Amino acid sequence: MPKPNVKYWKRYDLMYKNYSKCSIIRVLEHELIRNSVVPNYKRGRKTIAKKEKIISYILVEKLLKSAYRDMEFEGDTYLKHKYDHSSYQYHFRALPENCLITIIYLFEKKCKALLNEIIIHLVDSTAQSTSVREERIRQGTRNKEKINDKIHTILGYDPPNKCVIVEATIISDKHLSDGKGAEQMICSKKLSGYLFGDAAFETYGLINLALNLGLNPLFKPQHKSIRKKTSRKAKLRKVWNGNNKRLYKELRGVAEVLYGGATRTNLIKTNSRLKHVRKMDALILSIRQNLFSYL
Secondary structure, three states: OOOOOOOHHHHHHHHHHHOOHHHHHHHHHHHHHHOOOOOOOOOOOOOOOOHHHHHHHHHHHHHOOOOHHHHHHHHHHOOOOOOOHHHHHHHHHHOOHHHHHHHHHHHHHHHHHHOOOOOEEEEEEEEEEEOOEEEEEEOOEEEEEEOOEEEEEEEEEEOOOOEEEEEEEEEEOOOOOHHHHHHHHHHHOOOOEEEEEOHHHOOHHHHHHHHHOOEEEEEOOOOOOOOOOOOHHHHHHHOOOOHHHHHHHHHHHHHHHHHHHHHHOOOOEEOOOOHHHHHHHHHHHHHHHHHHHHO
16 A cells, blocks of 8 residues: 655645545444444344444544534434434443454554554553542541543654554553553554653563563653662663653653643543443544544
């Protein structure tokens, strides 16, 4: 497949000129049908519109932060039938989490077919804010605290094309540290090149694992001194001042592209009470990034 030879802002304008909400729904529907992403259940009545098209419409509306009432209001514009808002909510809640992860990796693969070889990988994490509260006991006092989930991601960056794609993502609670989350992600992917991260990722386990997998870790040093003086972490700390520090300063800010866009569109917050649905809302961030990068 030929690689694009068009400047970034030209490609940005062409995306808005060539695509609309209706055409994006068709792109998603085509990929869902082609790769058999949506499971078909034998029980129950068949939907009037194709189930893949319903899921595609819901996902596109989720990318635009539309409520289920808004989906009901204009759903018959894109679908054959006017569904109730509770139907859209049911279809989204019944969708397995693996389906959204498959969609992320489908568009990641499509993006990489159009880009150069990606050797810059940026690992980062952030909290998903929510309005849901639950009772917890703190120092013998029962209080209501907000539930916050954690989003871990590895982003691939192609500097010539100025393109950022999500290569791996994990949604967890606050009990999974940044380093352990990064270890799980790099084990599930075959990556090569440089791995960037802030001071929270400078752990012995992550550095050793990254070097064993053929990655060059460039993590910002922590303020505390190193306990193991002969470790790989100590060797990297000694050569930090120089090219490693310069590369980190130039490229580390790219990791905020995903979360900055999610904050601007208000996707970083969810009002869902169910843990499964909160995870689905968090995965919408990665689908948005890879889908728009591909378009």
